[in-house]
Amino acid sequence: MPKDRNSIVVKIGGVAIGGGEPIVIQSMTNTDTADIKKTTQQIIELYEEGSEIVRITVDREEAAKAVPFIREGLDKAGYSIPLVGDFHYIGHKLLKDYPDCAKTLDKYRINPGNVGFKNKKDKQFSEIIEIACKNDKPIRIGANWGSIDQELLTLLMDENNRAEVKKSSAEILRDALIKSVIYSASRAEEIGMEKSKIILSAKVSSVTELIKVYTSLAEKTVYPLHLGLTEAGMGMRGIVSSVSALSILINQNIGDTIRVSLTPRPNENRIEEVKVAKEILQSLGIRAYRPDVVACPGCGRTTSTVFQELAIDIEKYIEKEMPKWSKLYVGVDQLKVAVMGCIVNGPGESKHANIGISLPGTGEEPAAPVFVDGNKFKILRGKNIADDFKKILYNYIDENYEKNI
Numbered sequence: 001m002p003k004d005r006n007s008i009v010v011k012i013g014g015v016a017i018g019g020g021e022p023i024v025i026q027s028m029t030n031t032d033t034a035d036i037k038k039t040t041q042q043i044i045e046l047y048e049e050g051s052e053i054v055r056i057t058v059d060r061e062e063a064a065k066a067v068p069f070i071r072e073g074l075d076k077a078g079y080s081i082p083l084v085g086d087f088h089y090i091g092h093k094l095l096k097d098y099p100d101c102a103k104t105l106d107k108y109r110i111n112p113g114n115v116g117f118k119n120k121k122d123k124q125f126s127e128i129i130e131i132a133c134k135n136d137k138p139i140r141i142g143a144n145w146g147s148i149d150q151e152l153l154t155l156l157m158d159e160n161n162r163a164e165v166k167k168s169s170a171e172i173l174r175d176a177l178i179k180s181v182i183y184s185a186s187r188a189e190e191i192g193m194e195k196s197k198i199i200l201s202a203k204v205s206s207v208t209e210l211i212k213v214y215t216s217l218a219e220k221t222v223y224p225l226h227l228g229l230t231e232a233g234m235g236m237r238g239i240v241s242s243v244s245a246l247s248i249l250i251n252q253n254i255g256d257t258i259r260v261s262l263t264p265r266p267n268e269n270r271i272e273e274v275k276v277a278k279e280i281l282q283s284l285g286i287r288a289y290r291p292d293v294v295a296c297p298g299c300g301r302t303t304s305t306v307f308q309e310l311a312i313d314i315e316k317y318i319e320k321e322m323p324k325w326s327k328l329y330v331g332v333d334q335l336k337v338a339v340m341g342c343i344v345n346g347p348g349e350s351k352h353a354n355i356g357i358s359l360p361g362t363g364e365e366p367a368a369p370v371f372v373d374g375n376k377f378k379i380l381r382g383k384n385i386a387d388d389f390k391k392i393l394y395n396y397i398d399e400n401y402e403k404n405i
Helices: 035-051 059-074 091-097 099-104 119-134 150-162 171-192 207-220 235-251 270-285 304-328 346-352 387-400
Strands: 010-012 015-017 024-028 053-057 082-089 107-110 139-144 198-203 290-296 336-340 355-358 367-372 374-382
Touching: 015 024, 024 270, 035 053, 035 059, 035 119, 035 270, 053 059, 059 082, 059 091, 059 099, 059 355, 082 091, 091 099, 091 107, 091 119, 107 119, 119 139, 119 171, 139 171, 150 171, 171 198, 198 207, 207 235, 235 270, 290 304, 304 336, 304 387, 355 387, 367 387
Parallel strands: 024 053, 053 082, 082 107, 107 139, 139 198, 290 336, 336 355
Antiparallel strands: 010 015, 355 367, 367 374
């Protein structure tokens, strides 16, 4: 496994990807890009939730025309988030016919499976690369097994038919994805693009296949890798699949930027995928976005719902106050809070946190000891335990974290 893999750095606007930089969260709008107002608003929502780069579909003339106005709206509102244009089939034409779009975007995403077909493929790919070079823009070469390069796939299948030792269809698909992006990256460099302007991705919708593809890709290249389980699905299934795949890869030091591709339910806010991405990185200790709240799951010793209600209350309190705290206190996102339900693990887990509370379990004395930096600080009693604990929590933050001036 490439435990010591160190990719090169690629700059997307003001955001650095690769080279040991913190893993960057990306997302993608699902508005009609031609609708400038709605697209701009959704980009802002995604950014404010934590997306550091946002991709928009540029699929037709109206979308290409809208891009500069979207950028203008974001700049006027004070948002400098980098924008990535997602191009398929006619990207070369749109970038050539709408130079303001080409100049405005911070990166182009190219799919080698549909950039062009037969004789037109290399010509159209070359046109996009030349425009990117002219405008000093990086690219992501992003293959997807739903739109794989059919010519390459046919070639590999023919080679496999002639081989003495046959590969499975899954192995051939993996080979096609990996060779497609690596060949395209090499071709881009031949045309004149700098290596430090190229990011790769090779997405599939199977967790196990994604791990195999990226493990192999990481061993073969030094380009930064964009991780994502394509078409992960809706709700719990999509979340579990994305967490499973991305966590394994990231834990092996594979991946420089991630996107969680959840299918939103009708009228559901798009920001859910950003929340999941943040939780993945926070749970692995890669990034910190808010204080950690550790809470026990409950058992027969905790038939009272008091500790569950307190855990929810504290989570909501932190979520509400965090935007203000993060601006006011340096490093507050590293805080660890424990809300435990009985004497078995409560005191011990609370001692491991910066600040923790151990609530009484069923039949235990109605008292809740509070621990601060491993030492018993106070015992709370009565009906106002939640409010009293919040005051202690706030005072701890105010006294222990340096203030931004």
